[in-house]
Amino acid sequence: MATEVVEQLDNAPAEKLMAATISQDAGFLLAKLHAAGSVLNNRALAEFELKERSYSVLALANSELEPTQREMAEFLSLDPSQIVSIIDELEKRGLVMRAPGKQDRRAKIVSATAEGSALFRQAEAAARAAETAALTGLSGTEIAALKGLLRKALWGPAA
């Protein structure tokens, strides 16, 4: 009978450097937690042949917000040209489709197909599980507080 090993962030190896002043730096902490989470996230999404990026795009396409590619690029902090190739691939797989903007025909509104929607729902569940694994050190209340602070930092009290 194998011992039950809970998937966790690898904080095992000598973290003596925790004492360095840089461990008080918000930028560093954000980068490190994001890096650790990304590994779990991408691992979880691989099953659906998605990565964090394509998952995010699919998520936006699956919303009722009718986002344009430009809006996606801004929102995801990506270059517009990166959005192009992500959507190219998702479209080729039949998961999303482009439609011309209603008021602005230059813009293209990206929406998920039925297949895309279905895949997203599955991937979303996996991503949620990965997030839980990444934040295993925090209680539910703490996770909510963390998200609230992150949103407030990004968008102000309105978030």
Place this chain on the structure above:
Amino acid sequence: MATEVVEQLDNAPAEKLMAATISQDAGFLLAKLHAAGSVLNNRALAEFELKERSYSVLALANSELEPTQREMAEFLSLDPSQIVSIIDELEKRGLVMRAPGKQDRRAKIVSATAEGSALFRQAEAAARAAETAALTGLSGTEIAALKGLLRKALWGPAA
């Protein structure tokens, strides 16, 4: 007389996508805040010909913790080979130096030179200012809370 423009995160443009479900995703929020902060950080560090990466390495080298390259790589979530080239450059600039590990002569302990230390102190002040700018939406208490949660997520209550 020009109007005083406070440097801030560009949350101005239509953030209608805030309503998307992905805005509740911790991984997304971490990535986005980190991306926004990185821009300010790198801009602030450019004056010293440093980037986030080299700044982090210099910070660790400047500590009294005598980190090896391997420990730096682990701590900064980088590949050991990436550390090599960052240190190569810092060493070429006379900011850090490599010394053989005392117990293990395979390992190399990286430490800041006097110049490196001096440069780091200046860069640190700039980085702090950049962090404040990036977290302008949060109060001092909230910033402390955010950092505390990030540290706990990474290293548990011990952090």
Place this chain on the structure above:
DNA sequence: TATGGATAGTTGAAAAAGTCAACGATTTAT
């Protein structure tokens, strides 16, 4: 209602960053 300037998406090239396998030197285990 033309005309000029801006903007959306796309393409392609170049630079930067990340991944990975191999190697010599050294350490650790047997």
Place this chain on the structure above:
DNA sequence: ATAAATCGTTGACTTTTTCAACTATCCATA
């Protein structure tokens, strides 16, 4: 002694990022 593992390094390869052009379309204004 010998074998296996580890540290830093190199070099190849892939992926990601950045950026400048280009077409089509929109917007402002003369």
